[in-house]
Amino acid sequence: MTNRKGVLEALREDLIGRIEQYRAHKEQRSGPLDKDMEEQAIELQNDEVVDALESESEEELRQVMHALARIDAGEGEVCEACDESIAPERLDAVPFTTLCRQCAELR
Numbered sequence: 001m002t003n004r005k006g007v008l009e010a011l012r013e014d015l016i017g018r019i020e021q022y023r024a025h026k027e028q029r030s031g032p033l034d035k036d037m038e039e040q041a042i043e044l045q046n047d048e049v050v051d052a053l054e055s056e057s058e059e060e061l062r063q064v065m066h067a068l069a070r071i072d073a074g075e076g077e078v079c080e081a082c083d084e085s086i087a088p089e090r091l092d093a094v095p096f097t098t099l100c101r102q103c104a105e106l107r
Helices: 004-027 037-072 088-093 101-106
Strands: none
Touching: 004 037
16 A cells, blocks of 8 residues: 555645635635627636635545644544445545444445
């Protein structure tokens, strides 16, 4: 198994950077919408995409932070639903998981 904590810390930094970029993009939006209706539609659609990407990144960051807290508590390799060990292959594939495969499939 790889250094899971290191992978999660790097992912955390990447996600924080992405969230900052999405917020900066929204803050740079200056002035009213373009007068061209087609351009307005594109601007609004772009804003919706950026909002969705920001929300997804924030949710993933919450999962990463939760996984890091469990690692620090010595519970990082134990399923938080059934208390069984999480397969190393699953932890490698989804480093921020806190559930074994079976419990994840049930949710």
